[in-house]
Amino acid sequence: MSRHPSSPAAFIVDLDGTLVDTLGDFVEVLNRVLAELGLPAVSRDFVERTIGQGSEHLIRSTLAHVGADADLYEEAWAAYQRHYRELNGQFSAVFPGVVEGLDRLRALGLPMACLTNKPAAFARDLLARKGLDGYFDRVFGGDDFERKKPDPLPLLKTCEALGSEPARTWMIGDSSNDARAAAAAGCPIVLLSHGYNHGEPIAELPALQHLDRLDLIRL
Numbered sequence: 001m002s003r004h005p006s007s008p009a010a011f012i013v014d015l016d017g018t019l020v021d022t023l024g025d026f027v028e029v030l031n032r033v034l035a036e037l038g039l040p041a042v043s044r045d046f047v048e049r050t051i052g053q054g055s056e057h058l059i060r061s062t063l064a065h066v067g068a069d070a071d072l073y074e075e076a077w078a079a080y081q082r083h084y085r086e087l088n089g090q091f092s093a094v095f096p097g098v099v100e101g102l103d104r105l106r107a108l109g110l111p112m113a114c115l116t117n118k119p120a121a122f123a124r125d126l127l128a129r130k131g132l133d134g135y136f137d138r139v140f141g142g143d144d145f146e147r148k149k150p151d152p153l154p155l156l157k158t159c160e161a162l163g164s165e166p167a168r169t170w171m172i173g174d175s176s177n178d179a180r181a182a183a184a185a186g187c188p189i190v191l192l193s194h195g196y197n198h199g200e201p202i203a204e205l206p207a208l209q210h211l212d213r214l215d216l217i218r219l
Contacts, residue, residue: 007219008108008110008168008219009110009169010110010111010159010162010169010170011110011112011113011170011171012112012113012155012158012162013112013113013172014171014172014175014195015114015115015127016051016116016117016174017173017195017197018095018172018173018174018195018214019095019102019114019130019132020092020094021093022089023047023196025087025089025090025092026058027042027047028087029080029083029084029087030058030059032079032087037079039068042065046065048196050062050065050198051196052177052197054117054118055119055142059077081119084122085125088122088125089126089130092130094130095192095194097213097216098213098215102132102214105217111163112136112162113158114132114138115139115154115155117141117142117148118142119141119143120141121141124139127139138158140161142154145157149178149180150176150179150180150181151184152184152186154181155184155185155187159185159187166187167187169188170187170190170208171190172190173190173191174191174192174193174196174197176197176200179205183206189207189208190211192211
């Protein structure tokens with residue numbers, strides 16, 4: 001029996017704030033970088049408002065926030081990569097309902113990709129460390145394409161890789177970056193409330209579904 005035209009034919013799932021609560025990783029790594037550079041630490045609240053647009057944006061925003069010279073970017077970027085590689089996943093946890101939700105999605109037998117603005121190597125390592133890598137046919141990071149979310153390009157390229165039409169490829173995310181990218185790509189969006197939406201209420205964004213847990217998704 002064929003599936004209803006509006007039902008999903010594939011899934012694209014965000015990582016940070018959607019599958020894994022990685023805020024602790026970002027805070028620890030950034031503050032180790034800042035300490036190494038002799039700069040003041042940043043608060044958890046600042047990091048939560050700032051993450052989501054890629055590591056480059058996070059580092060530049062952090063340097064500006066602490067009043068550092070923008071010329072420190074290259075040194076900070078190198079230190080960030082070194083510390084993140086070492087600490088990746090140590091201060092993070094899989095959100096409740098994620099494993100059960102991924103089991104439900106996987107049981108449909110549809111193609112599924114993880115798409116994040118996090119560098120691809122860090123994303124793949126984190127998924128493996130948290131036991132989530134086996135759910136995905138493809139994993140793409142922020143350095144796999146010319147542009148990052150909220151640009152639609154990563155979603156469109158991921159749909160191509162999955163062999164699915166955007167209109168029937170559900171994006172599952174936690175922020176306005178995911179929602180804006182999905183809208184521009186023509187993908188339905190499902191939004192989770194436990195992520196990082198730059199301090200703004202996620203319920204105010206239009207979505208196919210708003211969920212408190214991934215295993216509550218209606219298929």
